[in-house]
């Protein structure tokens with residue numbers, strides 16, 4: 001057999017001998033034809049001959065599956081040159097040629113020996129009858145699957161169409177199969193055997209080690225001039241220094257077309273003729289460049305990875321990677337194009353961390369795209385990342401490069417014998433790594449690339465087809481009809497993803513202030529929730545801790561370690577489950593309120609003294625209205641970093657609640673005490689950043705230099721608001737006189753009404769009516785809102801809905817009994833009417849039900865309690881109809897926080913109010929107080945939601961808390 005094989009080798013291929021014993025053994029095994037065969041041999045080992053020679057010797061036709069048309073073409077041309085009948089059926093074949101081939105295949109004794117097809121063609125319905133016919137007539141001698149690693153999803157070049165070959169195998173019973181690859185680690189080998197349904201195959205696997213290849217890695221960014229460095233490498237590799245003729249040629253691989261052009265230009269400029277080769281060139285130009293390189297007219301081809309597969313050039317003296325290869329397997333294959341003649345050759349990678357980041361991004365993007373397409377993740381998705389990481393390790397390791405490659409492919413450590421930079425000079429490799437590490441730390445700190453990794457995906461070969469698989473432009477499927485549509489979709493997906501990434505990467509996160517070293521928060525550095533600052537979280541933590549303290553009993557130190565760690569857990573729980581800053585804050589408040597609901601009622605004295613002192617220090621509200629069952633909407637918003645008036649802008653602590661502002665006298669009187677307490681606390685053993693911040697609040701509030709002037713200004717504003725002039729009723733006295741005539745007309749001119757109101761709502765009669773119906777103070781507030789919204793308030797649209805709903809839920813959740821938890825039960829009861837002063841009784845008669853009698857509403861917006869405490873109507877008395885004036889008065893009372901000093905808070909509010917009154921006028925029927933109240937409530941609710949949506953917390957503070965609920969109630 002050996003003699004006849006050798007003779008055939010000589011006759012058909014012109015080789016005297018087999019290239020190796022292995023090659024001979026494989027050929028013999030295939031020729032025997034009793035077993036499937038698996039071949040894993042290094043690049044250039046002569047694998048093709050392993051099926052070509054048996055194909056020539058067999059009677060029938062050998063079907064060869066090959067991934068690329070270009071590769072097929074090379075092989076077919078090569079065989080034709082050897083006068084071996086070979087051809088290919090593919091989508092690019094002219095119809096005439098295809099007919100001829102099919103005619104030959106259909107004949108009783110076909111002349112063809114080798115038929116090359118792509119995996120896509122295997123599945124083509126037009127080819128199926130031909131294949132079945134050949135098989136039925138016993139004319140298929142072998143099935144050869146070249147580049148068989150493409151069948152494995154663990155492989156670096158997975159091609160889904162290769163999976164169809166399993167089906168092909170079942171359709172070709174009795175046809176021996178030969179699978180060939182150069183790059184198959186153990187898991188890939190196993191996968192190949194399974195996918196191709198190889199039955200107990202004979203495996204011929206040789207170590208990947210190629211002793212004639214010298215590997216090294218150069219950190220590109222550390223070079224003063226990388227092109228000069230590359231030029232020197234080229235000259236050395238091609239022995240151009242000696243001035244003699246070049247010894248062979250070389251390949252430089254780049255990832256981008258642009259890089260190909262640049263490198264080729266630079267090398268040529270430096271004196272070595274180099275040409276670029278990439279998919280951006282016309283097909284003719286590409287062929288020409290390849291041809292010139294093959295002939296040695298062009299010494300260096302600077303190409304994307306679309307070049308090389310199937311290019312059979314023996315004297316490639318070097319392969320340089322200007323950019324990182326996408327996996328170690330790919331790198332082995334690409335670099336393996338050097339030294340196919342067995343002579344010493346160089347393989348160099350110019351490594352760059354930035355390049356690594358870009359490729360990493362592309363690979364993950366590609367994985368994401370695939371997952372999106374198939375709708376699920378796969379275990380094998382990891383393979384691309386693992387292989388890429390292996391490539392990075394190859395560059396970054398202080399180890400033998402050959403050993404790294406061998407280990408990757410599951411081989412034993414080879415005897416490198418100085419065939420890599422590490423084995424030659426480990427110190428130099430270490431020095432380079434150390435220098436690179438220092439450099440990367442510096443550059444990381446200095447710069448942040450714009451966009452994802454600061455690169456332009458469109459410039460990459462992967463821009464259209466994933467991460468650098470440009471060679472698959474020449475896939476069989478590459479020219480299909482719906483290719484345009486697919487590409488459009490791909491582009492659209494890419495665009496969407498890019499936009500998503502940019503959106504996610506933008507914004508206030510850049511301003512994220514990192515936590516202090518002693519910050520007790522868990523995941524303190526996390527920026528998962530946009531716009532949620534560490535300070536806000538710490539403040540929430542302090543609220544929780546305080547609530548816990550109240551929950552556990554007032555005797556304990558509110559800042560003890562147990563409550564702190566418990567609060568930390570609680571806070572973290574909320575943090576983890578919240579999607580946005582507002583939801584987080586609302587959830588914290590809910591927790592605080594729940595705890596307070598179930599807290600044991602402390603002795604009032606304690607509350608008044610100790611806890612009240614803490615209250616000042618912590619800027620929270622142990623004994624405040626919060627404990628009375630009212631968490632005002634302003635408090636929900638007060639968790640946000642806020643500015644509480646011009647004087648507070650520079651305040652070191654941003655967390656100052658409206659309550660504090662409303663209690664200037666209390667603060668002033670206790671300022672020194674609190675301040676001294678803070679000093680004592682600071683020196684105490686139980687220290688935490690929360691406490692420190694709490695003290696800082698007290699200090700900042702108490703400091704006359706910092707807050708005195710500003711607070712008084714703000715307080716003045718609030719005090720003015722608290723007076724809450726209701727002179728609007730005067731209008732209704734006037735208005736009533738107009739009422740009859742309007743009722744007669746039964747038609748109200750809303751605009752006219754608006755005009756009348758705008759006169760009333762303008763504090764200064766000189767004020768231009770066009771300058772909005774706002775007081776100067778309100779205008780100031782709005783400008784502040786605007787400023788704040790520019791910096792802080794960026795809400796992702798779909799979050800808005802969710803937040804609104806969540807806040808709505810929180811507001812509508814039946815809250816605790818409005819009985820003050822820190823008061824004895826009887827104390828908390830509303831006083832009997834008989835015990836009330838006449839004024840209070842009078843007030844109560846015309847007010848909406850008291851909060852205490854409406855548990856469900858207890859924690860809603862804290863409107864004027866004077867309004868809410870009224871309405872204890874005699875049970876059996878029929879409801880009296882109200883006059884329009886009374887109705888307006890009721891509504892105005894409900895609007896009280898939004899309507900001060902004869903002015904409305906905003907235009908929207910004014911309009912709603914005007915609309916409501918015009919509705920009353922238009923309707924012309926009398927109604928009971930209850931009806932008016934219900935309508936007023938509905939109006940308020942509507943207004944509340946609109947204000948909630950569009951105004952800042954500061955506005956809320958100003959508008960909604962002009963009267964301290966507690967203060968008024970205490971007065972009562």
Ligand SMILES: Nc1ncnc2c1ncn2[C@@H]1O[C@H](COP(=O)(O)OP(=O)(O)OP(=O)(O)O)[C@@H](O)[C@H]1O
Pocket residue numbers: 015016017018019020023041042043044045046047048049181182310312314340
């Ligand atoms: N017995 C032989 N004697 C001399 N040259 C040979 C022999 N067998 C193959 N060759 C030559 O070796 C070169 C490499 O062969 P081939 O292309 O089949 O390698 P390969 O293992 O398929 O490489 P790759 O994995 O890169 O495709 C070719 O030029 C081929 O003509």
